Amino acid sequence: MMKREVAWRVFAAEYNSSSLEIKGEEERAPSYIITPLGAMINRLFVIGVMTDVENVGTTEEPMWRGRISDPTGTFYVSAGQYQPEAALAMSKIKPPAFIAVVGKSRTYSPEEGTIYVSIRPERIAAVDERMRDHWVLETCKLTLERISALEDALEMEVPSAEEMVKLGHGKSLAEGVVKSLQHYQGLELDRYRTMVVDALRYLIPEYRTEAEAPQSVAEVPEEIEDEEKEDIDKEEKVLGIIDKLDKKGKGAPWDEIVEETGKSGIDKSELEELTNSLLDKGLIYEPVLGKMKRI
Amino acid sequence: MEKEELAPHVSEISRVLRGKVEESEIWKELDTYLNHYRVSLETAKRGIVKKFGGDPSELMRGIRKPIQQLGLNEQSVDILAKVITVNEKDIEVDGKQKSILYGIIGDDSGTIPYTAWEADRYPLRRGEVVLIRNAYTKEWGGQPQVNLGTRASVEQQPEESVKLPEGMPRAFPDAGEVKMSELQENMGGVTVTARILSLEKREVDVSGEKRIVHSGILADETGKVQFSAWYDFELKPNDLITIRGAYVRGWRGIPQLNFGERSQVTRTNIRFPSGADLAKPKTRSIGDLEKVGGGIDVLVRGTVVEVRKGSGLVFRCPECNRVVQKSSCRVHGSVQAQPDLRIKAVVDDGIATMTGVINRKLTESIMRMSLEESMRLAKEAMDPNVILEKIDERLFAQPIELEGNVTSDEYGLMMIVSSARVSVPEVRDEAGSLLNQLEESE
Numbered sequence: 117m118m119k120r121e122v123a124w125r126v127f128a129a130e131y132n133s134s135s136l137e138i139k140g141e142e143e144r145a146p147s148y149i150i151t152p153l154g155a156m157i158n159r160l161f162v163i164g165v166m167t168d169v170e171n172v173g174t175t176e177e178p179m180w181r182g183r184i185s186d187p188t189g190t191f192y193v194s195a196g197q198y199q200p201e202a203a204l205a206m207s208k209i210k211p212p213a214f215i216a217v218v219g220k221s222r223t224y225s226p227e228e229g230t231i232y233v234s235i236r237p238e239r240i241a242a243v244d245e246r247m248r249d250h251w252v253l254e255t256c257k258l259t260l261e262r263i264s265a266l267e268d269a270l271e272m273e274v275p276s277a278e279e280m281v282k283l284g285h286g287k288s289l290a291e292g293v294v295k296s297l298q299h300y301q302g303l304e305l306d307r308y309r310t311m312v313v314d315a316l317r318y319l320i321p322e323y324r325t326e327a328e329a330p331q332s333v334a335e336v337p338e339e340i341e342d343e344e345k346e347d348i349d350k351e352e353k354v355l356g357i358i359d360k361l362d363k364k365g366k367g368a369p370w371d372e373i374v375e376e377t378g379k380s381g382i383d384k385s386e387l388e389e390l391t392n393s394l395l396d397k398g399l400i401y402e403p404v405l406g407k408m409k410r411i
Numbered sequence: 412m413e414k415e416e417l418a419p420h421v422s423e424i425s426r427v428l429r430g431k432v433e434e435s436e437i438w439k440e441l442d443t444y445l446n447h448y449r450v451s452l453e454t455a456k457r458g459i460v461k462k463f464g465g466d467p468s469e470l471m472r473g474i475r476k477p478i479q480q481l482g483l484n485e486q487s488v489d490i491l492a493k494v495i496t497v498n499e500k501d502i503e504v505d506g507k508q509k510s511i512l513y514g515i516i517g518d519d520s521g522t523i524p525y526t527a528w529e530a531d532r533y534p535l536r537r538g539e540v541v542l543i544r545n546a547y548t549k550e551w552g553g554q555p556q557v558n559l560g561t562r563a564s565v566e567q568q569p570e571e572s573v574k575l576p577e578g579m580p581r582a583f584p585d586a587g588e589v590k591m592s593e594l595q596e597n598m599g600g601v602t603v604t605a606r607i608l609s610l611e612k613r614e615v616d617v618s619g620e621k622r623i624v625h626s627g628i629l630a631d632e633t634g635k636v637q638f639s640a641w642y643d644f645e646l647k648p649n650d651l652i653t654i655r656g657a658y659v660r661g662w663r664g665i666p667q668l669n670f671g672e673r674s675q676v677t678r679t680n681i682r683f684p685s686g687a688d689l690a691k692p693k694t695r696s697i698g699d700l701e702k703v704g705g706g707i708d709v710l711v712r713g714t715v716v717e718v719r720k721g722s723g724l725v726f727r728c729p730e731c732n733r734v735v736q737k738s739s740c741r742v743h744g745s746v747q748a749q750p751d752l753r754i755k756a757v758v759d760d761g762i763a764t765m766t767g768v769i770n771r772k773l774t775e776s777i778m779r780m781s782l783e784e785s786m787r788l789a790k791e792a793m794d795p796n797v798i799l800e801k802i803d804e805r806l807f808a809q810p811i812e813l814e815g816n817v818t819s820d821e822y823g824l825m826m827i828v829s830s831a832r833v834s835v836p837e838v839r840d841e842a843g844s845l846l847n848q849l850e851e852s853e
Binding site: 123246249309 | 698714716717757759760761762763764803804807808809810821822823835836838839841842843845846849850
């Protein structure tokens with residue numbers, strides 16, 4: 117028996133930006149997804165809002181898929197016949213709902229060099245808002261710890277896990293950070309720091325956005341309207357691109373959408389926001405993981 | 412496996428068989444075991460040695476360690492080292508004269524004393540590099556020493572295979588001044604300043620000899636540690652003392668402090684927390700406990716990420732307290748099993764993980780449900796698993812605070828929980844101050 121894998125806390129935006137997988141070579145050796153911030157994930161723990169759940173399999177062989185959103189993006193969760201308990205639990209969830217998941221990291225790679233990550237739940241259950249808020253705070257703290265580990269590693273001439281451990285970082289984070297630096301180019305640590313700041317604001321009522329605090333809208337109505345209008349224009353653009361790229365009627369591949377929208381000056385994180393909004397509005401859906409299709 | 416990778420294993424088998432079998436024959440055998448029967452290398456080697464009448468226990472168990480990593484009680488270890496000194500000595504064993512070798516060996520990680528119990532069997536010469544196989548270690552004054560017994564062998568190696576650094580450090584540099592939370596198994600030369608929280612005198616049997624040991628609990632602001640003093644330093648409860656030259660042994664991973672005649676104990680009068688303050692459990696992170704192996708009376712925070720099978724309503728053998736299946740104890744057979752409640756919770760803080768074992772009393776209070784009530788529910792449902800499900804519903808994904816003693820083994824850390832608190836901390840204030848910090852540093 118091997119030591120139990122720790123359940124990492126990462127935000128969706130960090131998890132979904134992962135493009136490095138280390139597969140266990142020996143029998144039963146664990147596989148890991150290395151995130152840009154160096155989390156070495158075999159198992160993870162997430163609390164967020166399940167926004168939709170559906171059975172994409174058959175009644176006999178169900179395959180439940182769901183999305184869980186956190187303040188930064190969306191986790192994709194799926195459970196099939198080999199996760200009977202989790203599949204049963206998912207079938208009973210009525211979105212939207214606060215949901216906690218402990219699960220294994222999974223990847224789907226439609227072609228060389230492209231990786232989509234998802235979660236295969238071991239356990240999934242309804243929780244309350246306070247538990248979600250606690251998860252967000254914990255994940256902020258642990259994300260900051262990874263950022264500072266990366267900063268330490270960047271200061272080394274030749275980053276080594278051994279030296280990182282000497283500085284007081286945990287063994288697997290030390291290893292993950294070194295692997296991350298070898299793989300990811302041009303890490304934008306500021307982007308992740310901003311992500312943490314936004315997530316912290318999310319926890320403090322004074323910073324809540326217009327949807328939950330209408331009085332703040334009254335103070336700065338024009339600006340927000342402008343922003344909204346701009347967003348809607350961009351959403352139209354993304355919709356058009358998805359339509360154009362959906363040549364066989366099976367959905368437009370995500371990486372092509374990224375490339376195409378990039379030409380119009382929409383970067384990947386903005387695109388993620390726009391597609392999330394479109395998903396929420398029910399204008400597009402994801403027929404298979406990694407493809408978007410207009411409804 | 413490549414031929415050159417197998418070569419050392421072939422010569423090892425040949426060594427154990429004392430050259431009775433041609434190496435070409437061993438090659439053939441090894442090839443058959445590995446490529447035809449596809450057994451593991453270890454199994455293949457044992458099989459071949461056995462087949463030709465050798466003793467498989469003489470095979471290297473595959474553990475070669477740098478000197479720095481040698482423990483106090485290694486059973487079988489290989490060491491590649493340079494012989495720094497060799498001395499010969501005649502001793503009397505069972506009325507017979509016999510000569511032994513002793514001295515110091517070193518590698519790039521450190522040096523260590525050795526004793527070779529048969530002088531003529533081992534070609535140890537000063538300045539030569541040797542691979543010592545199947546040595547064992549024993550503790551002397553808190554430090555390990557290498558022993559070459561009858562199972563050991565010595566092979567000469569090219570001189571350049573070991574480079575001693577200049578200004579050779581000792582294998583176990585003195586740990587120096589450390590806090591209770593930093594103590595770790597196998598540390599030597601430890602200096603600590605702590606208050607004695609409790610003390611008792613016991614008589615123990617050390618290899619047939621009766622000895623008095625003064626043991627108890629020492630504490631500083633970082634935590635508590637059990638200690639054993641093998642000499643009467645006239646210690647008293649509540650004394651604030653500085654101990655120099657102590658060493659650390661582990662019990663199921665928990666570091667314990669030892670000191671004796673060769674250590675110094677002085678009373679000090681510095682500002683130090685009171686006994687009452689020190690008695691409270693200290694907060695430790697799971698990762699920190701993992702690093703040192705365990706600790707007593709610690710407080711740990713984390714989230715329950717799994718309620719393990721075997722939690723809930725269980726039945727125990729009245730003889731040995733083991734959990735039984737279907738009223739049958741694996742030692743005492745069919746028994747009148749006694750019901751009990753317990754929780755085995757995997758607690759995880761995102762950095763490290765630990766199993767907390769929670770007894771009946773605490774389980775009853777967490778679940779607000781008595782054992783009798785659980786029995787009734789299980790009977791109604793005709794399934795004791797309903798209790799496990801209820802515990803899982805209550806605890807899964809819950810932040811939790813546990814107090815107790817933490818031990819470790821190859822499966823990881825385990826806490827015997829003495830106090831538990833399940834509650835979701837308020838996040839707003841902490842989020843606010845963290846946000847301020849971040850915005851200030853921008």
